[in-house]
Amino acid sequence: MFDIDFTALDADATLATAGSARAVAERAEVVVLQAAAHWADLHGDLDTDPDRHALPGMEQLVQLGGDGTPEVAEFAPAELGAELAMSPFAARQLIADALDLRHRLPRLWGRILAGEVKPWIGRKTADATRAVPADVAAEVDRRVAKWAHSLSWGRLEHIIAAAIIAADPAAAEQKARQAETQQGVWVGQSSDHGIKDIYIRTEAPNAIWFDASIDRVADSLAALGDTDNKDIRRARAVGVLAQPQQALDLFATTKRRAAGGADSGGDAGCDQVTGAGGDQRATPAVGTSGIDPRPPATLYIYLDQDSFTRDADGVARFEGIGPVTIDQVKTWLGHCQVTVKPVIDLANQAPVDGYEVPDRLREAMHLRSPVDVFPYATNTTRRKQADHSDPYVDPGDGGPPGQTRLDNLAPMVTFHHRIKTHGRWQVRQVFNGVFVWRAPHGRLFLVDSTGTHRINTTAA
Numbered sequence: 001m002f003d004i005d006f007t008a009l010d011a012d013a014t015l016a017t018a019g020s021a022r023a024v025a026e027r028a029e030v031v032v033l034q035a036a037a038h039w040a041d042l043h044g045d046l047d048t049d050p051d052r053h054a055l056p057g058m059e060q061l062v063q064l065g066g067d068g069t070p071e072v073a074e075f076a077p078a079e080l081g082a083e084l085a086m087s088p089f090a091a092r093q094l095i096a097d098a099l100d101l102r103h104r105l106p107r108l109w110g111r112i113l114a115g116e117v118k119p120w121i122g123r124k125t126a127d128a129t130r131a132v133p134a135d136v137a138a139e140v141d142r143r144v145a146k147w148a149h150s151l152s153w154g155r156l157e158h159i160i161a162a163a164i165i166a167a168d169p170a171a172a173e174q175k176a177r178q179a180e181t182q183q184g185v186w187v188g189q190s191s192d193h194g195i196k197d198i199y200i201r202t203e204a205p206n207a208i209w210f211d212a213s214i215d216r217v218a219d220s221l222a223a224l225g226d227t228d229n230k231d232i233r234r235a236r237a238v239g240v241l242a243q244p245q246q247a248l249d250l251f252a253t254t255k256r257r258a259a260g261g262a263d264s265g266g267d268a269g270c271d272q273v274t275g276a277g278g279d280q281r282a283t284p285a286v287g288t289s290g291i292d293p294r295p296p297a298t299l300y301i302y303l304d305q306d307s308f309t310r311d312a313d314g315v316a317r318f319e320g321i322g323p324v325t326i327d328q329v330k331t332w333l334g335h336c337q338v339t340v341k342p343v344i345d346l347a348n349q350a351p352v353d354g355y356e357v358p359d360r361l362r363e364a365m366h367l368r369s370p371v372d373v374f375p376y377a378t379n380t381t382r383r384k385q386a387d388h389s390d391p392y393v394d395p396g397d398g399g400p401p402g403q404t405r406l407d408n409l410a411p412m413v414t415f416h417h418r419i420k421t422h423g424r425w426q427v428r429q430v431f432n433g434v435f436v437w438r439a440p441h442g443r444l445f446l447v448d449s450t451g452t453h454r455i456n457t458t459a460a
Helices: 011-042 076-083 088-104 106-113 119-129 134-144 153-167 169-179 204-223 230-241 244-258 326-333 359-368 414-422
Strands: 184-192 195-201 270-274 280-284 301-303 315-318 322-325 385-388 409-412 426-431 434-438 444-448 451-455
Touching: 011 076, 011 088, 011 106, 011 119, 076 088, 088 106, 088 119, 088 134, 088 414, 106 119, 106 134, 119 134, 119 153, 134 153, 153 169, 204 230, 204 244, 230 244, 359 385, 359 409, 385 414, 409 414
Parallel strands: none
Antiparallel strands: 184 195, 270 280, 301 315, 315 322, 385 409, 426 434, 434 444, 444 451
């Protein structure tokens, strides 16, 4: 698209080129927002037969944006998302942002269309105000639009929050009370080389106590010989606190050593283990009560043959975590009782006649297709439904035997399953684990183990 010889550009020309390219990209984002809003307009009604009886799971009109935005056919975002190579959820957010900007934040929308405000600023403003009534959004629009081109998002965010409180103090107080009920602990789905994020939302006293306990464990580990920096020891402390008996043993051992007392057996609750870098770390062992405090857990680890033939330099894959090194596997499993299960033979899974999917087939389906098979879907958990690619026909109604088999099963989340069943999308599992989808307007997408691929149907 851009045939530019950067080696011929000096500093000024490079800056000018980068600025021009950014302007083109932002203009393109504006066009995408306009297209999303118009796509919603084209799907403001359900294209259904009035004589057709409603069935559970059929498409409905839903309000994707905030108060005051028009309803949209529920399955409409899926086809737009496939065209833009994004998930149905991401397309749903795109349409919601476009509708909020057009209907609830018209000043900001006008400045975006004029190229005066970056589209992403508008989208973040729309998302930040989606839950408030239309009149409150209008007040935010009045206060924010004139500054949206010049202030950072951090400063705009404070203006938005202040405008919402000022426009409806009673609602702001109610939301503060509701926030108290929106507490929880969440583990991130993605990982970075075996490191995962944990997000905790809790009352302030709990957070303070937890932070203090993390510090106490980190300091105890240091006292027992862990030489890693404080942040790493604090992260390691999460694993210790997850097994309370280990934490108690660690504190007891640290106290005895600080008092100059002898440890029974030489370690009294801590084992010296070798970490990935060869350093010796003090790690809590099995509880002194003699009862193993470790909770039962099942870890799915996928190892290539090279992992055993190249001096452990291969790659292992932890389900739910991603690729990790063999040394990390050794470290993580070093204190665990490991049970090795045989590899499942995916090629020779016996089919069944019934509609229900037995556990062995469900397991094989997940191992073959660990990601939701709807175009550009992202869900990698096991919390998915098993759909029959070719609709199941009861044997009593003439259905053939063996319909519930691996090459006729596809994992999908409930929403994507509903789209496939009621949304005029068609799918064929042309080979075991290879799916071809046809969108309502004829676009074709191939989904396999390598992801989603657009099939070009334009004649050469």
